[in-house]
Each structure stands twice: as C-alpha cells, then as structure tokens.
Amino acid sequence: MKKIEAIVQPSRFDAVKSALQEVGVEGMTVSEVRGHGRQKGHTEVYRGSEYTVDLLPKIKVEMVVSETLAVSAVQAILRAAKTGKIGDGKIFVTTVDEAIRIRNEDRGEAAL
C-alpha cells in the first residue's frame, strides 16, 4: 500500500479530484494548508508599509491506495495539477505499514 501526499494549487484542486475519481481512487483526505517551496510570496500593504506574505494557500490531498493504483493516481494528479508555472506543488509517495477500516476492522488492501 502506498500513501500519496499531493500539495497542489487551490485552483487546480477540482480538476485533481475528478482525475483521481476517474482512475478509481475512492477515498481521500483534503486539507487547506499554507506553505511554499521556492515560490516567492506576494506583497501586501498595511498603512503604507509593504510586507511579504510567503506562506501561500495550497490544498493538500492525501490518499492510501494499492501499489498498482498508485502509479495511475500519481499520473492523474500530474496531468490535472500541472500548469507549468512555479507554485504547482509537489507529490510525495511513501509506503504504508497497515490500514484498518474502523467500522468492521478490515485490514490491509481490503480496508482501502
């Protein structure tokens, strides 16, 4: 089982969600986060003085999928989230030791 963590532009999130559903990803956790990579922030003005805001809003999508599905899920995210500009985000893939469905205590891939 693999965990895929994707940090994407908020404006690309709807496309990413549709693309993932199309390849068969059935569960995901979405959070609103702030952060940056090498992207510069933007300047805001308060009472005439400028200051930089370098924590930019992003959407983080997390999902745990079977190894076979992981490849197509990553492809789907890349297709949907890429704009070619700085700030597109990142995808991280890690291995998951165990997955358990709380309702009926299914374990392993059956829990996904």
Place this chain on the structure above:
Amino acid sequence: MQRIVSRLMLGLILVCSLLVPAGFAQAPPTAGAAAAPQVQAQIATLEQHVADARSAGDNAWMLVCAALVLMMTGPGLALFYSGLVRKKNVLATMMQSFILMGLVTVLWAFFGYSLVFHEGNRFIGGLGYLFLHGVGAAPDPDYAATIPQQTFMVYQLMFAIITPALITGAFAERMKFKAMLLFMVLWTIIVYDPMAHMVWGKGGLLNASLGGAIPTLDFAGGTVVHVTSGVSALVCALYLGKRLGFPKEPMPPHSVVLSVIGACLLWVGWFGFNAGSALAAGSLATSAFVATHFGAAAAALGWAAAEWFVSGKASVLGAISGAVAGLVAITPAAGFVGPMSALAIGAIAGVVCYLMVTRVKSKFGYDDSLDVFGVHGAGGTLGALLTGVFAVKAINPIFKDAQGTATAVGLIDGHPSQVLNQCVGVAFAWVLGVVGTLVILKVVDWAVGLRVTEEQEVQGLDLSQHGEEGYNLEA
C-alpha cells in the same frame, strides 16, 4: 307662599343667566369685556399644544440621536477596532469599548454630568446635579429649551462614553484590563469633564454659545472628543511603548471585514453625533447632517486617491479610514459650514490623515496601533482649525452684536481672528490631554502596572485577560 316661589324662580333665572355665557364658550360674546379672558385662555392652551408638538418632534429626534451615538461605540467602534487587531486580541479589544458603556454611564450618573453641565467656574462645573438630582423632565433653556433635561443628559452621556473608547486603539494588544479601567475612570474626570465643561458648559471659558471669554466653535466635539482622545492616545502609545515585534513583524488586521462593518456603523451613527448636536429637529440639524455626510464622502475619496497615487492601489482599509477621518474633521464644523465647505474639509482631512498615518508615523516610529492620533488627534485638530476658516453666519448665526444682529463667524465670512480662537481651544485640548494623560499613566502604572507581561502579550489578551477565545470555529 306664591310670592316666595316666584321670587325663588326669579333668583334662579337670574343666576342661570349669569352662568350661561361662562358655560357656553362658543356663544357669541354679549359684551367685549367678558370675551377677552376666554380667548386668552384658548390662545394659551393652543400655544401649549404647539410647544408640546414641537417638543415631541425634538425629543423623538434627540432620543434617536442618543441611540445612534451609543451605536457608534457598540458595535461601531468595537467592530472597527477589533477587526484591525490580531485574532488573539479580538475580544479584548471589543471589551475595551463595551465595558466603557457600563463604566462611564455610572460615573456620568453619579457626578460626571454635574461636573460638565452644572454651573461652576470657567474650567469645571459644580456638584449641583450630583446623582442627577434635579435633572428631569423640565428643559434647561440654556442648553436645549424644547427637550427634557434628562434627554440632554443621556445624549451627552453617549459622547462621554465614546471619547475614552477612542483612546483604546492606541494601546491595543498590550494594556492590562485592570489598568485600562482605572485609567478610564481618572481620564474621564481629569480630562474629559473639564474640557467638555469649558466648551459646552454654562460659564465655560471656551463656550461660543454661552458667552465664554474665548469662544471656540466646536459644534459636536472636535476638540472635546477627538483632539483630547487623539492626543491622549499618542501619549499612551509613547508611554506604554511598542508592541513586541513592532515594526519588524507584520501585524496586519485579522479581519478588515469587521472593520468595514464598524466603519459604516460609525458613519451612520455620526449623524446622531453631529446632526443631533443641533439639539432640535430643525433646519440646523439638517444642515449638520448634510455637512457630516459630505465630509465623510469627500474624505473617503481623498484618502483612497492619495493611496492609489502613492502605492498604486486603493486599499479598503484606507478608504474606510478616510471616511472616519472626514467624519472627525467635520465634527467641530458640522453646524457652522455649508455643504461645499464640508466637501473641502473632508477632502483635505482625507489626504492629511493619510500622510499622518503612513509618513509621519513611520518617520517617528511610534506604535499608535490603530492610528488614533493620526485620525482623531490630527483630524480633530485640522477640523477645528478649518472650522474657523469655513464657518459662516448664513448657516449658523452664533455670534450676535449688542443689537442682536448676526456678525461674521469664520474667515470666509470676514472674521479671520476666529482661527486664532480655534487655535486656543485646540491648544487647551492638547495641553489638557497631554498633561492629564501623563499624570494618570504614572499613577496607574504605580498602582497596578500598565502593560501585560511578555508572555501574556504573546498568548493574546483574549486568553490572558478574559479567559476566552474569539473564534471557536472547529466546535
């Protein structure tokens, strides 16, 4: 027997014929002398009804104005200020305005009203109205002849509430709640009451309408409310020192949304503040209403334009600050200037206060957190001086010569020395504000300490002073 009966009948008829004319008022008078007292009585009753109708109109208006001015503090100022601070201080900032609604009311009821509006000397009133003794339904003709004195009292109370509330902006995010309460009690007594008495009280040194020696034109409180609070705010900001992290760490408003709502409530409420200062529902109230609105409008545009020109964008915070600056500046002028002059005053105030808040503040580096001095202190001073320029007798014939003819009021009317009088009034407000506030700060600092600890400041005043969080959105 028959003779007695007929004499009785005659007597009865005689008595009835005397009573009849008195009983039937509509009957045409049989003799001129008998008619006059009836008609006099009718006229007197009619006059009473007219006066009552007049009073009803004025009283209804003034009670609404009192409510509008209270609304300026809660929630107008509460929202305006709390939107500008960081999230962790939102409640504490609101509390500072809100609690004054309670505190100042009690002080006013006990002795505040007396110290301002009872006869005393040139600088402070007497204690004749202690516990509002004698302040009831009967009007005080020196102040407002057509409304109960109690209406006048409660209207003025709302001014006494908002003035100290304005100061809280300067020491936002770092003042101990306990210290603020003590400070406000002392400030109301030492600074507000004397200044208000001098400008508005019977026998006050600066009272333009009741024959003060140095008549300062201040229609609704440019000097009494804005200059005193603005200048005191500066002193507080300097004495308490900067917030931790200021100016390096950016501390943008946590919700300009709240501030916009607050500013709009202030604008609408200000009609009660300025137009209500006419103390009657007549054409002077209308004139002040129009001037107020025009001043706010021009100033909002002025500030926005200045900011657009300098920074490339007109910020929403700038636009609302501009409106407030215009309202402050028009406050002393509202019932003395014409509509076009009001536009001019507003436009000037918008630009000047913008410069105060961006250039002057950063140049001198003081942390007047919510720009109380830049907007109220500077705007009030500017407005008071411009009142001396733009006041005209055509709007308000406040100065009369020995024959009762109206004489020139301000500079454009042909009385340039009024500007000097305005300077004196403003100077009194400055000196009283600076000296009074310094003394009070020293006393309060010695008694309970002014500033919260570093840890409390970092944690936020909501938690450290009140044990609450403003937003529990996950709940």
